[in-house]
Amino acid sequence: MEHNPWTTHESVTAYDNPWITVEHNTVTTPGGSEGIYGVVRFKNLAVAVVPIDEHDHTWLVGQYRYPLDTYSWEIPAGGCPEGESIENTAHRELTEETGIVAETLTPVFGNVHLSNSVTNETAFAFVATGITMTTATPEDSEDLAVQRLPVDDAIAMVLDGRITDAFTVMTLLRIHADRCAS
Numbered sequence: 001m002e003h004n005p006w007t008t009h010e011s012v013t014a015y016d017n018p019w020i021t022v023e024h025n026t027v028t029t030p031g032g033s034e035g036i037y038g039v040v041r042f043k044n045l046a047v048a049v050v051p052i053d054e055h056d057h058t059w060l061v062g063q064y065r066y067p068l069d070t071y072s073w074e075i076p077a078g079g080c081p082e083g084e085s086i087e088n089t090a091h092r093e094l095t096e097e098t099g100i101v102a103e104t105l106t107p108v109f110g111n112v113h114l115s116n117s118v119t120n121e122t123a124f125a126f127v128a129t130g131i132t133m134t135t136a137t138p139e140d141s142e143d144l145a146v147q148r149l150p151v152d153d154a155i156a157m158v159l160d161g162r163i164t165d166a167f168t169v170m171t172l173l174r175i176h177a178d179r180c181a182s
Contacts, residue, residue, distance in 0.1 A: 021040075040119040041119070051129075053131045062144065062145035063142060073165075075171055076098050077167055078092070090128070095137070096139065102128030103130020
């Protein structure tokens with residue numbers, strides 16, 4: 001088993017809000033030099049859903065991403081707070097963001113780490129089927145556009161660079177790989 005070659009001397013919370021904590025750590029690096037290491041600790045698990053209807057169409061949500069100063073097309077996703085199941089979060093986020101109610105969730109992957117050099121964010125993704133529609137109820141911080149398109153068109157958006165969100169990219173490419181393998 002691998003061992004941790006880092007030594008942490010001090011860990012101080014530099015910032016804290018309801019979603020993340022930012023730590024400033026004083027460390028000794030694996031090479032023996034003194035240094036610092038910043039870590040963003042997420043308070044929620046990341047959960048995403050690719051809804052697929054009987055016509056092999058999916059839905060993407062578009063929104064402005066403040067840190068990147070750009071608009072982004074993504075699969076429906078959100079945070080799973082402590083005490084809520086990832087499946088319940090998947091259903092809730094899908095309905096909130098798109099107005100879709102899914103009968104069935106099938107795991108695409110789980111326990112995947114996003115940006116693991118600076119965060120502890122852990123992600124889970126599902127495919128949702130048995131689609132019925134209701135009214136979307138996005139959060140106040142979300143100004144979302146929703147588009148329905150063939151799954152193959154969403155995958156093409158990943159392959160040609162129109163979709164850059166890592167969670168969306170990895171989930172759609174995994175679905176694509178699974179389809180190619182069968």
